[in-house]
Amino acid sequence: MIEKNRVKGLSEKEVIQRVQEGKQNLTQSAMTKTTNEIIRQNVFTMFNLMNLLIAIALFCVGAYSNMLFIGIIILNMAIGIAQEFKAKKTVEKLSLLSAPSVTVLRDGEEKTIATEEVVQDDIMALTAGQQICCDGEVLSGDMEVNEALLTGEADAIGKGIGDKLMSGSSVVSGRCLAKVIHVGNDNYAAKIAQEAKQAKEQSSELMQSMRKVTRITSLFIIPLGIILFLEAFILRSDPLFTSVVSTAAGLLGMLPKGLVLLISVSLAGGVIKLAKDQILIQDMFSLEALSHVDVLCLDKTGTLTEGRMEVESVQIFENVLAREVKLEPLMGSFLKYSNDNNATFQALKEYFKENSAFTVYSRVAFSSERKWAAMTFKEGVTFVIGAPEKVLQGEMPDALKSEIKRGRRVLVASVTEDVIKSQTNLSETKLTPIAGIVIRDCIRQSAPKILSYFRKQGVTVKVISGDNPVTVSMVAKDARLKNYDEAIDMMTVSEDADFRKIAEKYTVFGRTTPQQKKKLVQALKAEGHSVAMTGDGVNDLLALKEADCSIAMGNGSDAARQAAQVVLLKSDFSALPGLLLEGRRVVNNVTRAAGVFFIKTIYSVVMTLICVLANIPFPFLPIQITLIDAAIEAYPSFATAFEADGRRIRKKFLPAALRSALPNAAAIIMAFLLINFISGIGLFEIGMIEKTTILYFITGLISMQAVVKNNIPFTKLRLFVMITMAAGYFGAVFLFSHQLGLEMALNTGAILLLGAVLVIAFGIERLLTKCVRNYDRRKMTVDGRLSLNVHSTLQKEDQ
Template identity: 30%
Template structure:
C-alpha cells in the first residue's frame, strides 16, 4: 500500500465490499411502536376485556367510555416517549464527525462514514478517531481510551514501525516531511513506508480505536476496520441479543393487574353463582356481572399513572437529566445503590494546578512557560495556571526561542529545554531533586513532601534550572544534566465538583449506598473520596482492585460487595460483574458509565446512567442521560423518582378504594334481593370523570418534603402494602355500605327506582370526591395537612361536584346516564354521608399513621 492513499476506484470497491463506516444504529422507533408500548400493559388488557364484554351485552355507551379512557392514556404516553426519543436523536445529530484522509495523493476532509479499510487518516489533538487503525507515524501522540478501557488517563501511542530519531526530536521516516506539515498540507506525498523487512509486529500501543479521543500530538494511521467490524461495533452488535429486564414499576403494575383480575374474576363469579342460587335468571345475572366488572376496574388509573410518569420525566429534565422511557422515571425512586465513576462526575474531569511550593515563584513560572509544548493534559493544565500568574506568558514564549528541546524520556523521567543562558528541566520531582545541589537535609524534607502530596492523590511535577556559563553543547543529553538549581514542586489534581459532597450526604440520609467504580489508580481515587468525606477505615475490606475482581469467584464477590466502597483500576468488563453481584444481593442498581464497553453493564443495571458526552453506544443503552455530567443531578433525579412513586401510591389508593366501594354496593344489593342500585354508565362516569379530576390533581401535586430522609423501598414492595390494603378496604366498605343504605332508604321512601339510583349515584360520587382530602396525605391528620393550601385538590373537587350535579340536572346527561333530578333536600343527606366517610378515613389514619 502506498501512502499516497487509495484511488477513487479503490474506495468505491471497498465500500461495496465493506459498506459504510457506521455503527449498528437502533431502528428508528415508529409511531406504531410507541402506540403498542402504551397498550401492551395488563391494566389496558383488563379495560379492553371490559369493553368487549360490554359490547357483547349491547352496553355500547359503557364500551365507548372505556375505549376513550384507553385512547387518552395511549395519547399521553405516546407524546411523552416520542418526545424523549426525539431529544436523544437530536443529541446524536449535534456533531457530524469528519476525517482528514489522503486519497490519490491529495489530502482532503470527508464525512467519517465514508472511511474504508486502508484509508490513511491524519489526526491531531481534539480529534475523535473515526475507525480502528494502525499508527504509521506519530509525534507525542496521546489518546484517551476511557470509552473502551475505563482508564481516564491518556495513553501514549507510537508507530508499529521502528523509527529513526531526528535531531529536532521528531520521528523521521526517510524523506518524509515533518508530520505537523503533512497534517496541514494538501500536496502529494511519496511512498514513505519502510520496507517489510524493517517492520515490527503490531503491538497494543500502535493500535487506535473508533470513538477514542486524541488529547495531544499528531499522528497518521491506516484504517484496518470500520463500522461493525471495529471493537466498538462488535460491542454494539452484541447488545442486540441482551434482553431488557422488567423494571420494578413494571413488576408492580403486573402484580397489581393480577390482583385486580383476581378480585374482578372472583367477585363476578360469586355474584353470578349467588344470583342464580337465589333464583334470578342467568341472563340477568350476566348483565349484573358486567356491572360488577366495570365497577371493580379503575378505568381512570391508567391515564393517571401515565400522566404521573410523563410529568415526572419533565420535572427530571428540568433538573438536567433526560429519561428515555416512562417507567424508568419511577425506577429512579427505588434505587438502593449508585455505582458511579469518578472522573468527570464526582470530579470536574480536567487537571488543574492545586498546589505549588516554591521560594522563587517568578523563576518557576518562567520555567513552566519556556518548557511547555502544550502537547499533553499536564502541560495544558500548567499553561492554564501560569497564564493567571504571568500576564505576558504567550509573548514570552513566542519571543524566546530554544536552542534545543530534549523531549520527555520515559527512562530518565524528565525533559529539558536548552536556551543560550539557561537550561530548564521538568519532570518527576523525586528524580530531578537527586540531580540538584540541595543538601541532604533539604532533599530529605523534599522527599517527605513529595510522598505526602502523592499520598493525597496529586500528580507531581518538579522544575529546576541550570545556568549555562558558556554556550551549551547541542549534543547535551538528559543523563548529563546535574548540579541543577531546584525551583519548586507543582501538584495537579482533578478537583471535585461543587455540590457533590452535599449530594453524597443526601444519599447517606436517604439510605442509598454509593460505590465508586473507577479505572483510575487507587491512591488518586482514595484521595478524591477523602475530599468528599468518604473515609476508608478498613482498606482490606472496603477496597477492591480490578486484578482481584478478575479472579475472585462471583459467590465470593457477592459476600464481600456490601462493605466495598471503592473499586479501583476496574475494566468495563468487571463493571458488569459488579452489577451482577449487587443485583444478586437484591439491590436496585443505578450504574454510571460513559464508555462503549460500559454498555453491557449499563443495560444489566436497573438504571443505566451516562453523561451527555458519553459514547453513542453507551447513550443508546442508558435509561438516563445527565445533561450536565454532575453526580448531584443523579441524586436530584432519584428524589424526583421517589416523588413519582409517592404520587402513584396515592392515586392507586384513591381509585381502588372507590372502585371496590362500587363492588360492595352492587354485591350488597344482590344479596338483599334488591334491584341493581347503580348502572354501568354511572360507574364509568364516577371512575373516569368525577374521580378523574382529583386523581389528575394528585399527579400535578408538588413532591412531598423530606423524600430523601427515608430509606428506599424494597424493589419487592407492592404498590399496596398490607396497611394500605387495610385502609383501602375500610374506605371501600364505608362508602359501599353508606351508598347501599342510601339506596334502600330512598327507594323505600319514594318507590321510584330511577330517583333512588340517582341519589345513590350522587352519594357515591360525592363521597369519592370528598375523601381525597383525607387520603392525599396518610401520614398527617386532615387538620394538620392544611387542605385549603392545596388549591389544585380543592379545584378538582369543585369541578367534580359540578360534573356530578350536571349529571343529575342536564337533560342530555340524564338520557346517557339514566338519571333524574331530585329535590335539594336530598343533597343535604348526600353531603352529610360524604363528610361521614372523611371522618371514618381519619379515624383509620389515627390508628395507622405511625405505621404507614
C-alpha cells in the same frame, strides 16, 4: 505516530457508490421506541381489549349511553401516544449532541463523521475511549480493546496489524487505522443482545405491578362476568339489556383504566423536562430507577473535581541518574509519540513541550488496568510513567507523600535500559525514578452542597477511583463527604475477598480496577441497595452496565455515553439532585394516584363476588362508573401529576397503593352490605333506584375523601383541584341524574339511611386508615433496626 500517507481511504465517489448500494452503517436505534411500538403499546393492551369487549356487548343490546367510557379510553390512548411522541422527538433531538462519531480517512484527509455515515471499506482512525462502531481489521498501529460488553471478558486484549475488531468493543489504549469489513445489521454487535444497551423496562416496578394487576383482574373478570350475566339472565330472568348492562358495570369497575396512562405520561413528562436542562434520558424507565437509589457511586475526576487537570510542580529525585538524565527531552519525546489523550496526558502536554530529541522504537499505551505507560527509544532508554505504586521501586519521598495527603495526584517518571512490553511485569524490571509530577484537579464549588443534599435525602455516596486512596480521601474531605476517612486501597484486596463486606464498610475506594468497580456495584446490589453509578471512561463500562441506573458525563468517552441510561450533556455534577428529584416526583405522584384508582378495583371485585353469591344485581351502571373514573380518579391524578414531590421512597409501589386504597374500599363495601341488609329486613322502605342512589353518593364521597387525604398538605393547585372535582362530580349527578339512573327526590327514610350509613362508613375508613398507618410505622421501625443491626455486625466483624 501512525503513517497515513500510505492509506488514503475511500474517495468521495466511492462513498456515494457504497451508500447507493446500501453498504452504509444504518441500524435501528434502540434509544427510543419506534412509532409503531408507541402506537402498539398504547392501543393493543389487555385493558383496552377488555374495555372493547364490554363496549361491544353494550352496543349489541343498544345501551349506547353506557358506552361513554369508550370516549375516555380513546382520549387516554391519544394523550399517551401524543406525550410519548413528544418525548421521542425531544430525546432524538437532544441525542444528536451526544451522538457517537468516528474519524475516518477519505481522500487522504481525516474527517469526523457520525457513525451512521460510515460505509463499508472506510478506514477508521481509532483512539482510546472510543466505542468501535463497525467490525473491522487493523491495518496499522496497535492498541488494546475491552470486549467485556460482548464476551464478558474483562481483560484488555491487544490488537495489532491483521487482527479483527468487533463492533461494540471499546478502545482502552493506543491508536490504529482499521478497515471497516461489516456495516449495519451485519456487524457483530447488531447480531447479539448487548446487556448494556437493552431497554430496562422489564425491571420497572411500576410496569411490573400493573402487569400483575392485569393478570389478577383477568383471572376474575372473565369467570365473574359469565356468572354474573347467567345469574341475571337465567336465574333472575332479567331482560337481556339489563343483564348485559349490570354485568358490564361490575367488570368496568375492576379495571384501573387510567393508571397505565398516568405512568407513561409522567415518565415521558420527566424525560421532556430534563431534556430542557441538557440531560439526555436514553431509557425512560431509568427515571423510576433513580427514584429508588440509596447508594450513589462517583468517580473523583469530573464529579467531585472539575476534571481540568494541571501540572502543579515537578520534583526531581535525589539520585545520580536523575541528576544526569534530563526529564524534559524524554518527556517531550514521549508526549510527541504517545497516542494517549486522557485528561492527565493533556495536562502533561500543556506543561511540557513536545520535541524530537529521541526516536521511538516501541510503546505501551496507558490503561486503567495497568496504571502506567511506557516508551522505548532507539537510543537505548525506556521511559516509564505512571502511578507510584506501579512505577516507584522503593520508598516514596516525604515531599510526594505530603502532596498526596493534600489531595494531589502524583505520577512518577522512571527510566530503564530494558525494552518494556504490555505484558511486562514492572516489579521484575529495574526502574530508576527520576521525577515526581504533581497534578492538581480543583474541587467543584458545588460539591459540598450537593453531597450534603444527598446525605439529607438518605443517599449514601461512595467514591470509587483509580487514584491513590489517600489522594481520593483528601479530595473527599475537602468536598465534606461523610466518612471520607473510611478508605481502602483496592490493590490490597484479593479476588476472593468478601466484596459485600468491603462495599458496606468503606466510603472511599482507591486504586480500583474496572473489574473491582463492577464487583463493588454487584456487592451493593446484593445487600439490597439500589445503586446509581456515574462514569466517563471505558474503565467504568462494567460498573455502568451493572448499576440499577447508569449516568455518564457528556464529555466522557463514546463508549460510556452509549452504555449509560442517562447522559449529563453539560457534564455538570450539580444536575444529579435534579435527576433524583424528578425520579421521585414520578413515583410519588403515581403511587399517590394509584391509591385512588385501586379503590374502585377492590370494591368492584368484592361487590361482584357478593352479588354472585347472593344472586343480586351489581348496584351501578357503566355510565355511573365512568363518571367516577373521570371526575374522581383521572382528573385529580393528571392535574397534580407534575407537582414537585421529592420525598424519599420507602415503600414498594403496589403494596403501598393497595394499603392506601384498602380503608376507603372497605368502607364502600361495608356501606353496600349495610344498605342491602337494612333494606332487606324492611327497616326502611326504599326501592332499587333509591338504594343505588344512596350507595352512589356514599361511594363518591368516600372516594373523594381518599383524594383529599392523599393530597394533604394542600397547595393552591391541589385545593383548586379538590373544589372543582367535588363541583364536577355533584354537578353531573344533579344535572344528569336521569341519564345516570339516579333518584334525586329521596324520601325521609332514604335520607336517614344515607346519613347513618355514611357516618358508619367514614368511621370504618378512619379506623382502618389508622391501622394501616400504624402498620407502616412499625414496618419502617423494624426495617431501620434491621439495617442498623447489619451495619453494627459488619463493624464488629472488622474489629
